[in-house]
Amino acid sequence: MNIIISNSSDKPIYEQIATQIKKIIISGEVSPGDALPSMRFLAKELRISVITTKRAYSDLERDGFIETVAGKGSFVANQNLSFIREEQLRLAEEFLQKAVDTAKNSDITCKELKDMLEILYGGEEA
Amino acid sequence: MNIIISNSSDKPIYEQIATQIKKIIISGEVSPGDALPSMRFLAKELRISVITTKRAYSDLERDGFIETVAGKGSFVANQNLSFIREEQLRLAEEFLQKAVDTAKNSDITCKELKDMLEILYGGEEA
DNA sequence: CATAGTGTATATATACTATATATACACTAT
DNA sequence: ATAGTGTATATATAGTATATATACACTATG
Numbered sequence: 001m002n003i004i005i006s007n008s009s010d011k012p013i014y015e016q017i018a019t020q021i022k023k024i025i026i027s028g029e030v031s032p033g034d035a036l037p038s039m040r041f042l043a044k045e046l047r048i049s050v051i052t053t054k055r056a057y058s059d060l061e062r063d064g065f066i067e068t069v070a071g072k073g074s075f076v077a078n079q080n081l082s083f084i085r086e087e088q089l090r091l092a093e094e095f096l097q098k099a100v101d102t103a104k105n106s107d108i109t110c111k112e113l114k115d116m117l118e119i120l121y122g123g124e125e126a
Numbered sequence: 127m128n129i130i131i132s133n134s135s136d137k138p139i140y141e142q143i144a145t146q147i148k149k150i151i152i153s154g155e156v157s158p159g160d161a162l163p164s165m166r167f168l169a170k171e172l173r174i175s176v177i178t179t180k181r182a183y184s185d186l187e188r189d190g191f192i193e194t195v196a197g198k199g200s201f202v203a204n205q206n207l208s209f210i211r212e213e214q215l216r217l218a219e220e221f222l223q224k225a226v227d228t229a230k231n232s233d234i235t236c237k238e239l240k241d242m243l244e245i246l247y248g249g250e251e252a
Numbered sequence: 253c254a255t256a257g258t259g260t261a262t263a264t265a266t267a268c269t270a271t272a273t274a275t276a277c278a279c280t281a282t
Numbered sequence: 283a284t285a286g287t288g289t290a291t292a293t294a295t296a297g298t299a300t301a302t303a304t305a306c307a308c309t310a311t312g
Contacts (some may be wrong), residue, residue, distance in 0.1 A: 012271060038287060049273050054288075070280035070288045088232035093242055097227035099218045100246045105148055106214035110247040114240050116219055120226045121236040138300060164258060175302045196259045197308035235260075258309070264302075273294075280287070 142153035
């Protein structure tokens with residue numbers, strides 16, 4: 001597992017780590033049950049604090065990508081798709097909220113939004 | 127022009143002011159060229175700093191709702207209201223599109239989105 | 253010009269959030 | 283016991299958002 005962090009990046013370290021591990025997991029390079037580098041090991045390798053690697057791993061766990069056991073280590077989770085789905089739901093909801101805020105400020109009705117949504121969704125099969 | 131601010135709102139004061147004035151303009155209660163309450167007057171009335179009313183007015187000007195002339199005052203912009211609404215519609219549509227893209231990648235149905243939308247819209251009237 | 257209205261610029265205070273940390277603690281396997 | 287593992291607490295630092303006071307500049311009108 002090859003993680004690279006960059007100081008010149010505008011993204012925080014914990015996010016850089018999490019993003020790279022996410023990609024590795026999604027690409028299938030690693031399998032469910034596989035051990036990840038320990039927080040301590042990764043921290044030492046990257047010369048950062050354990051707490052920062054923990055932050056990355058915690059986020060990954062929250063999003064269902066890995067599982068962590070105190071005293072044992074962190075492991076690639078069973079690709080429990082419903083967890084990942086939940087994350088996508090949250091993301092979608094964020095966008096919807098912004099659309100709603102915009103709409104309310106301009107007397108755009110809920111129905112108008114729903115109609116637009118239907119058109120956008122039905123549009124092209126991606 | 128009746129502006130109300132609430133300390134218990136989670137929105138900042140300048141945003142509360144801007145939002146209310148936007149609504150008044152969009153609703154047609156005032157016409158292009160009409161004078162808005164002066165920053166100073168409004169500040170005194172609401173017992174807040176001129177700088178806060180200025181912040182609200184600056185935002186409104188940036189978004190094309192009003193025009194401000196130093197030494198004279200602030201006025202409802204000579205604008206095509208339907209154009210502004212169109213702008214807002216397009217903005218909302220952008221957000222919806224992102225929500226749709228996210229959804230489609232995770233088998234989130236159109237109905238799920240619409241249900242979420244309804245909840246978010248009906249939710250809090252800030 | 254004097255004046256009283258208007259908006260503007262500068263510098264500042266305060267609170268909140270995000271990021272990252274050190275250190276001490278607790279769990280697990282051998 | 284020991285050497286791994288993850289965790290909790292308290293803290294430091296930087297950045298951003300919000301709101302302000304005060305002094306300045308523009309505009310109309312006597």
